Amino acid sequence: MKLIQLAYRRVIDIESKAHWERYVFEDSYKELRMQFQLFNTDKKHITFSQLVAQVPEAEKLHFLVSAAIAGHISLLGKIPYVQNTLGITVLPFNLYRFEIIDSNINNKNAHRVAVIFYSAPVVLHEIIGEHLLVSLDPDNNNNERKMVQTELIKLQPFLSIYSIQYQHHATSIISNNILS
Amino acid sequence: MERKQFLSKGLTALGVAFVAPMAKACSKNDVIDSETEEAIDSSCTTTPTETEGPFPTKTPSSLVQSNITGDRTGVVLTAKIKITNKNNNCAALAGAMVDVWHCDAAGNYSEYGGSGMQSTNYTSVHWLRGRQTTGTDGLVTFTSIFPGWYSGRAPHIHVHVYNASGTSLLVTQIAFPTDVCNTVYTTASPYSSRGTQDTQNSRDNVFSDSLSLELATVTGTISNGYTLTHTINVNG
Numbered sequence: 063m064k065l066i067q068l069a070y071r072r073v074i075d076i077e078s079k080a081h082w083e084r085y086v087f088e089d090s091y092k093e094l095r096m097q098f099q100l101f102n103t104d105k106k107h108i109t110f111s112q113l114v115a116q117v118p119e120a121e122k123l124h125f126l127v128s129a130a131i132a133g134h135i136s137l138l139g140k141i142p143y144v145q146n147t148l149g150i151t152v153l154p155f156n157l158y159r160f161e162i163i164d165s166n167i168n169n170k171n172a173h174r175v176a177v178i179f180y181s182a183p184v185v186l187h188e189i190i191g192e193h194l195l196v197s198l199d200p201d202n203n204n205n206e207r208k209m210v211q212t213e214l215i216k217l218q219p220f221l222s223i224y225s226i227q228y229q230h231h232a233t234s235i236i237s238n239n240i241l242s
Numbered sequence: 243m244e245r246k247q248f249l250s251k252g253l254t255a256l257g258v259a260f261v262a263p264m265a266k267a268c269s270k271n272d273v274i275d276s277e278t279e280e281a282i283d284s285s286c287t288t289t290p291t292e293t294e295g296p297f298p299t300k301t302p303s304s305l306v307q308s309n310i311t312g313d314r315t316g317v318v319l320t321a322k323i324k325i326t327n328k329n330n331n332c333a334a335l336a337g338a339m340v341d342v343w344h345c346d347a348a349g350n351y352s353e354y355g356g357s358g359m360q361s362t363n364y365t366s367v368h369w370l371r372g373r374q375t376t377g378t379d380g381l382v383t384f385t386s387i388f389p390g391w392y393s394g395r396a397p398h399i400h401v402h403v404y405n406a407s408g409t410s411l412l413v414t415q416i417a418f419p420t421d422v423c424n425t426v427y428t429t430a431s432p433y434s435s436r437g438t439q440d441t442q443n444s445r446d447n448v449f450s451d452s453l454s455l456e457l458a459t460v461t462g463t464i465s466n467g468y469t470l471t472h473t474i475n476v477n478g
Binding site for chain 2: 089092093095096099100103122124125128129130131132133159
């Protein structure tokens with residue numbers, strides 16, 4: 063049996079439309095402009111990339127700015143945009159990472175950030191074409207010959223397998239079905 | 243206000259509806275959203291129920307909280323920081339945003355671990371960091387724990403003061419009286435396992451030339467907690 067964590071990266075910029083993305087965009091830009099000043103003591107820098115190149119400590123801004131958007135992320139519940147083949151978002155998460163791709167304290171249009179969502183561990187049963195056959199409850203996969211509910215999730219851009227754990231059951235039928 | 247008008251004002255309008263973080267995703271009948279509309283609707287008609295998608299409310303920054311302890315343990319510290327305006331005869335400065343952050347009992351700051359793609363649990367990551375806005379008395383109050391120390395620095399709390407529009411007014415630090423630190427670091431758990439600080443205020447390269455202006459008053463006991471009071475004068 064293989065347990066995997068999926069990671070999905072969502073880029074958010076001025077063009078983003080969903081409510082939560084607008085909130086993340088606006089609040090992260092406001093927070094960045096505030097905390098940017100902590101590192102831009104000589105007021106020479108305007109863009110995030112400039113600042114980080116000259117003041118390596120400014121890498122902390124990814125973390126510091128994330129405080130402004132954590133509440134929005136916590137309301138999502140499921141990883142957005144990653145749907146099963148029935149069109150339903152099904153992957154729960156409790157881990158994420160926020161990153162600032164670049165920004166400009168004088169030009170909101172240049173503000174680009176990303177949120178990487180990390181799924182809870184799921185069981186990977188098979189890979190069917192471009193789809194992952196997974197089940198969401200790892201604790202419910204230990205009984206052989208038992209029907210388990212599965213989800214079929216299509217591989218797509220910005221979706222990746224972040225971690226994997228092999229669990230060996232000598233007599234498990236499941237272990238005969240997975241890709242080795 | 244008409245629904246469309248309300249929506250057209252977008253984030254600014256929603257910003258009024260700052261609410262406590264919610265554990266669950268909001269339904270279309272979200273109470274807070276309705277309250278906001280009712281509050282600005284002079285005709286006093288029943289607010290219609292409408293679908294506004296999965297995110298009708300706006301959550302405040304997780305920095306904005308008075309208790310910044312998070313999952314850290316230590317001796318309780320209440321920090322009362324007053325912001326005064328040098329450009330107004332040192333009168334209290336209202337509406338200033340005050341960020342504070344400090345290390346935990348072991349001398350660590352909250353931040354992302356490692357680098358690159360490492361994941362982070364958003365529910366606990368921003369401990370011992372917070373933001374409050376001063377009232378007319380210029381005061382902000384944080385509940386936290388007594389900071390620990392790390393090698394090369396005297397114990398301290400970082401403070402960043404902004405005006406109401408977010409422009410930085412001052413970045414500074416607050417120093418602690420040595421006698422109180424000695425008591426906490428030698429007798430209170432979990433501090434006592436590390437003992438006293440390795441750098442005194444007089445030898446600290448931040449405080450040594452300005453200690454009189456940066457040294458807080460700290461009173462209390464280990465069992466009852468300590469209260470820190472300090473005034474910071476900015477060019478408001």
